[in-house]
Amino acid sequence: MSESTGSSQQLWSAPTIRDVAAMASTSLKTVSRVVNDEPGVSPELEQRVRQAIARLDYQPNLTASNLRRVGGRTRSVGLLLSNVENPLDNGIQLALEAAALERGLVVISSSIGENAKRERQLVDIFTARRVDGLVMMPAGPDQSYLTDALRQRMSMVFVDRPPAGFDADAVLVDNRAGTARGVAHLIAHGHRRVGYLGALQSIWTAKERVDGYLDALDTALLAGDESLIRLDLSSSDDSYDAVIRMMSAEGPPTALFTAQNMITIGAIRALRDLGLHRTVALVCFDDMMLFDLLEPAITVLAQDPWAIGTLAAATLFDRLDGSNAPPATHVIPVTLIERGSGELPGPFRPSVDQVAAHRSDRLQ
Amino acid sequence: MSESTGSSQQLWSAPTIRDVAAMASTSLKTVSRVVNDEPGVSPELEQRVRQAIARLDYQPNLTASNLRRVGGRTRSVGLLLSNVENPLDNGIQLALEAAALERGLVVISSSIGENAKRERQLVDIFTARRVDGLVMMPAGPDQSYLTDALRQRMSMVFVDRPPAGFDADAVLVDNRAGTARGVAHLIAHGHRRVGYLGALQSIWTAKERVDGYLDALDTALLAGDESLIRLDLSSSDDSYDAVIRMMSAEGPPTALFTAQNMITIGAIRALRDLGLHRTVALVCFDDMMLFDLLEPAITVLAQDPWAIGTLAAATLFDRLDGSNAPPATHVIPVTLIERGSGELPGPFRPSVDQVAAHRSDRLQ
DNA sequence: CTGTTAGCGCTTTCAA
DNA sequence: TTGAAAGCGCTAACAG
Secondary structure, eight states: OOOOOSSOGGGOOOOOHHHHHHHTTSOHHHHHHHHTTOSOOOHHHHHHHHHHHHHHTOOOOHHHHHHHSGGGOOOEEEEEESOTTSHHHHHHHHHHHHHHHHTTOEEEEEEOTTOHHHHHHHHHHHHHTTOSEEEEOOOSSOOTTSOHHHHHHSEEEEESSOOSSSOOEEEEEOHHHHHHHHHHHHHHTTOSOEEEEEEOTTSHHHHHHHHHHHHHHHHTTOOOOGGGEEEEEOSHHHHHHHHHHHHHSSSOOSEEEEOSHHHHHHHHHHHHHTTOTTTSEEEEESOOTTGGGSSSBOEEEEOOHHHHHHHHHHHHHHHHTTOOOOOOEEEEOOEEEOOBGGGSOOSSOOOHHHHHHHHHHHHO | OOOOOSSOGGGOOOOOHHHHHHHTTSOHHHHHHHHTTOSOOOHHHHHHHHHHHHHHTOOOOHHHHHHHSGGGOOOEEEEEESOTTSHHHHHHHHHHHHHHHHTTOEEEEEEOTTOHHHHHHHHHHHHHTTOSEEEEOOOSSOOTTSOHHHHHHSEEEEESSOOSSSOOEEEEEOHHHHHHHHHHHHHHTTOSOEEEEEEOTTSHHHHHHHHHHHHHHHHTTOOOOGGGEEEEEOSHHHHHHHHHHHHHSSSOOSEEEEOSHHHHHHHHHHHHHHTOTTTSEEEEESOOTTGGGSSSBOEEEEOOHHHHHHHHHHHHHHHHTTOOOOOOEEEEOOEEEOOBGGGSOOSSOOOHHHHHHHHHHHHO
């Protein structure tokens, strides 16, 4: 341990376990025992060691200890999200951090965006740091670059989107059934022309949701109409434009389903500007703060980020504890929250049957 | 490198640099050179080594390499936020992650909440992991547990709140002046009784903001009124109750200033329920998505999380690069965004002078 | 109870 | 251009 000459920090080095041992006039191993609360150190010696630790302001170097420790675990887990500014991602991060802290793990996180290359780059970085486990929301179309060999050293759990070309645990949401229910809700309220505004089709959830929309049309024996479907919207501005155009065209929809929160915001703006927000019904995938304070308040299919994050953490920890069960996929339900925008009536008065059918569906 | 027997992952170990050297029939050091792009390896040998790396799916162990490397940097930075679900925290995290990635650093993050004990616990955890730098939003009232010795090894930058009892770089926001400007805005619009709803006084920003409120009253030669001030609100429900009570009491305010986003949400709900949202003016600290879509739209003092995070990152990197300048505090301005709720007129018609004064103030 | 020796995976130093 | 040896800070295995 050398003193700083006062210039840059590199010149100063942290006290090591040797410095402590020297100051306490004992051996390296004894200090190690004290630091790790291992038994077999006399109270007097322990006292001396603790004093030396305090005096030197010694902090054990966890990365060095992990190197030799059995199993070589770093007690860290990686988290690869799409975008920390998204409420779903936040909730998952918060839940994982809470679960990890309880277990003495730290979370290393980074945002991928929707970029396959960056996904691989970040997986490499995390692998090089030897995280014990990885929770990820994959961006790329294919995860076959992940190998079984890698899985041996790093447990992996996918959230929100399943892996492709690689078999692993996943915690998903019932995008398809949820969307179908939301669209059925609009149909039950008398709508026959329901517009659909979807996100980038490269995203798995986006594809599932369109399928759910088509399912609902099928179930109601309604024909799909190309002019009512706009996909690959990547911002609220995209969505704004799409809604303006769709509502201004021939045979506009009487209701809209927006498949993601940024798209929803653009749609709300557009409906306002057209003066149609109290006329055209709206159901959205993803809840957001303040949706309940808009007029009309927004009817949504709400996901449960905390549940997703908590289940992902539990699944990961099972693997870390040595579970060898075959990979499983967990699906978390979404909740339809009726607030007004989705209950604006359509031109076809709902029959008692339809409403009843819808009600019983909801109870299920 | 031993094969797995198929049970648990601990039995399998990752290929090491030795395995690669053996397979390429060369020495350890040569492989190291190839991995680190050091010069002095013949093309043929390099080729052999790269093949072995690919065949073994070798990934260098970064933590092991950092152990011996000069300076001993782990190329990681810690981020301690208050709450990842807060938009300000998100923005800072996103900006820091982006800056860190560009520099080849990873970000280890965790949320403190408003708990001083947890703050220290997390600082210890990050110290033990030898992060090169730390960006933190302190929760506790005192950071004197941080030492100069520690600073030598771990650069520190505080965001949103300054450290107490320890001198370090900080990136703050002009909470006091910003709040004063927001309150002056209400006064200029004819209000004399402005209610104030504030967060936990244990939080530095909360204290600054009350002071700003009092400053504005002083400047306008208005007397403060205890019944118009509610502090230590910790949730939107708290805020809701406080507003209901304040508006139902004798001599209610004609305008409100809410000092934080959750408090704002409670206040908006309360005003709605009282049917006063088009009557009582409202200016808020912190912007949120959808504030512009409420009726009336919400006038806010907006912070710039990206600017805060980017500046914090730049400041931290300066230190990592060896800067020894005395610690500096940077203050980022807030922006008043007029949207309607803050421009609802009060009982005292503004004089031309007042409006003019206010306008020129805004230009500054 | 205490200490010694070896070695984790890698970089450094220095010699060939 | 290449490699052997030493050692980063710590724990494991095995002595005393």
